[in-house]
């Protein structure tokens with residue numbers, strides 16, 4: 374029998390939940406490293422004997438790697454949500470029958486009833502607001518969980534009355550203020566993006582401001598600097614008709630790429646909420662930002678750019694099953710320098726290799742920085758780890774055949790001066806061993822310090838955060 378390939382292992386449902394399992398460690402994890410890497414992603418893909426069609430549609434499963442004293446303890450737990458219960462009964466959720474009608478009819482209906490209930494399958498990201506640990510997705514239903522046991526606490530509800538119909542699962546913590554910045558989209562006669570900031574102590578949400586959405590665009594993430602938030606509205610548009618039956622047909626079916634449009638950069642003042650500039654540049658698509666900051670009156674914004682939105686289709690199981698991620702187009706690290714006064718934009722490429730799932734250590738977010746870490750994507754039969762030196766436009770990479778690295782998280786060594794002093798934690802699927810391993814790298818050199826194999830292969834996840842023990 375041949376070894377299962379990356380597709381079979383990386384998108385295979387997990388049945389078993391493991392609690393606080395001590396993992397064998399090969400190599401040495403630095404003893405200063407203490408905290409929890411908590412990640413989110415799909416864990417199960419079949420409901421009632423039918424398989425989901427897209428990576429994004431698997432049932433949410435949290436995974437935790439608790440690191441202390443050179444040891445790692447692993448826990449995985451499905452979120453106990455309405456979607457989970459429905460799946461246990463063999464039912465899909467979020468389906469909502471809707472016939473064709475006029476825009477006016479639909480908007481009247483929307484105003485009268487609100488949008489149909491969206492899914493609570495929060496499988497994309499995690500965040501901490503005050504004492505609340507929350508699993509996030511793009512439907513505005515986030516789920517609170519216990520960070521020790523990963524048990525589900527119930528739906529996380531804001532105390533304000535801000536209405537969003539879709540929301541970004543990515544939120545950005547400003548290390549200067551501790552505030553978390555995020556945004557959501559409200560459909561209406563005029564669609565609007567609402568930007569907000571979450572107080573680090575009270576977990577209360579404050580509206581920064583609202584700007585008009587054109588399209589509206591599908592915006593997955595944003596850039597945050599000291600004074601600005603930048604939303605990148607690409608030509609990937611949300612078909613409002615489809616979005617009104619959210620999650621029934623899945624995310625894919627509600628998106629349309631409009632080649633005739635450019636990409637609009639909406640620069641919003643964090644203090645006043647006003648739209649400072651909205652220059653339009655040549656079309657491109659992006660999911661993820663790397664980092665952003667201000668320099669000489671300009672906004673410097675780094676992100677992973679795709680030539681178009683074909684990446685979205687490349688993540689369906691139909692395409693992935695052919696050769697895992699090999700057919701997916703490559704994202705590139707591009708820098709945009711935006712002069713808000715002149716509404717001028719200069720775009721430059723900072724690294725030529727393919728990459729995705731970029732991260733920087735929390736302390737450099739919103740600030741000038743030099744190093745980004747990401748999944749390296751441009752070889753067949755593996756996904757590597759890359760560290761990009763953005764100033765010098767050079768990179769260091771780590772690869773191993775048959776090993777598929779997920780999103781890396783860099784953790785700086787407390788008290789160290791150098792930006793890249795510390796470690797990188799990244800889970801990876803080892804296809805030969807048929808299991809997932811937690812990899813620990815030296816963040817300066819990308820030399821592998823330790824690997825800790827899990828008792829099983831976990832489906833490819835999306836995003837996570839490292840929560841230090843002393844924070």
Ligand SMILES: [Fe+2]
Nearest residue numbers: 593660661836
């Ligand atoms: Fe994402």
